[in-house]
Amino acid sequence: MADTTTTIRHGILGEGMREDRDHLIEMLTKAYWMEVETVMSYLANSINPEGVRAQEIIESLEQDVQEELGHARQYGERIKELYGVVPGSLDFNAEQSYLQPPDDQVDIVHVIKGVIEAESGAIEHYNQIIEYCEGKDPVTQDMVIAILHDEEGHRRLFEGFLREYQAEGLA
């Protein structure tokens, strides 16, 4: 009974929640790295594309770089609040093989598909965090729901770009 009271009083920050908190920090750290890698990928892909049709993608990704950096910061801040430590660069492992520069910099479809894959990966992981937080940590859950909304918007926008290319038989 005492344990239940402590859990209610201190929530996810309570001593009895240490294991859940550690697992959550792991999930948040993965999310943090996903955002950091997305910043790198979108930065490169907001510079490399060439051709008359590249401008829309460039402008959109320039804006996204700032948004994804903001997400990384939010994940980092929450890791700290949960008594974790934001990792250093030596712990970083790149995973976004699909967002490497294409062979030809006019290959906009490659970039669009890469962005959709990155956003889909984030959406999947963030849904898992939201589910894990249920009944444990409403603050992290709230934060991740807001970030998930951003990612769904990003994916939807790039799905629209892809549809345009598909309609013209270019994708």
Ligand SMILES: [Fe+2]
């Ligand atoms: Fe993000």
Ligand SMILES: [Fe+2]
């Ligand atoms: Fe995004």
